[in-house]
Amino acid sequence: xxxxxxxxxxxxxxxxxxxxxxxxxxxxxxxxxxxxxxxxxxxxxxxxxxxxxxxxxxxxxxxxxxxxxxxxxxxxxxxxxxxxxxxxxxxxxxxxxxxxxxxxxxxxxxxxxxxxxxxxxxxxxxxxxxxxxxxxxxxxxxxxxxxxxxxxxxxxxxxxxxxxxxxxxxxxxxxxxxxxxxxxxxxxxxxxxxxxxxxxxxxxxx
Numbered sequence: 001x002x003x004x005x006x007x008x009x010x011x012x013x014x015x016x017x018x019x020x021x022x023x024x025x026x027x028x029x030x031x032x033x034x035x036x037x038x039x040x041x042x043x044x045x046x047x048x049x050x051x052x053x054x055x056x057x058x059x060x061x062x063x064x065x066x067x068x069x070x071x072x073x074x075x076x077x078x079x080x081x082x083x084x085x086x087x088x089x090x091x092x093x094x095x096x097x098x099x100x101x102x103x104x105x106x107x108x109x110x111x112x113x114x115x116x117x118x119x120x121x122x123x124x125x126x127x128x129x130x131x132x133x134x135x136x137x138x139x140x141x142x143x144x145x146x147x148x149x150x151x152x153x154x155x156x157x158x159x160x161x162x163x164x165x166x167x168x169x170x171x172x173x174x175x176x177x178x179x180x181x182x183x184x185x186x187x188x189x190x191x192x193x194x195x196x197x198x199x200x201x202x203x204x205x206x
Contacts, residue, residue, distance in 0.1 A: 004032075005058040005066060005162065010044065012037045015058055017163025018068060019114070026056070026068045026076070027112055027159060027167060028097040038080070038092045045073050058162075066162060075099055104133035109172030112159070117166050123147060126156060129170055136178060141194035149180050 007013040013033035020027055031041070044053045058066040070076060079095040104111035111133045115122045127143045130150070138146065150156040153176060159167040184190040 003061050005060050008057045008059055009053055010041045017165045019159050019161035019165050019167040020068055021159055024067055024069050026070045031094050032091050035092050038094050045070055109174050111170045113168045117164055142190050
């Protein structure tokens with residue numbers, strides 16, 4: 001069972017989970033604290049001077065350091081909720097996350113997906129996210145083949161962190177994906193009309 005992490009930069013704030021990319025850029029952070037501590041954290045994240053926070057250092061019980069880079073806070077969104085019935089009194093629960101977790105960056109072909117752990121429908125979620133992120137015309141019966149290509153081409157990769165969280169990063173190389181789809185249509189791997197009952201009703205395109 002994971003323990004809580006201590007945020008060393010702001011007293012009296014604990015984290016129960018985070019996700020980051022391979023550069024340790026913050027994608028999702030869940031923290032708890034009293035209202036004054038949470039407001040101090042948000043305020044210091046918005047500062048650009050020496051009192052601001054260009055990085056977040058979290059510490060676990062074994063004194064292992066977990067470093068996160070929040071980056072430009074204009075790219076972050078937040079959600080808060082107030083919990084009054086706790087052993088520590090009234091606490092604020094803050095979720096701080098990259099805006100691309102909610103809205104894909106279609107111009108750059110980038111998005112993040114945070115499905116529940118062991119989600120049996122994550123392939124469908126990934127397919128929906130892809131269709132929301134790209135302007136390429138995609139047919140539903142291409143799902144399995146296209147997602148397999150994204151995995152092989154490392155355009156859909158897992159992100160890691162701490163706590164009971166899972167995440168995936170979608171980073172599209174649109175010219176490569178376009179070439180794959182065109183080539184697969186020409187060779188018959190992808191068909192405009194889905195096969196019915198396993199019958200190969202449509203010949204390959206030359």
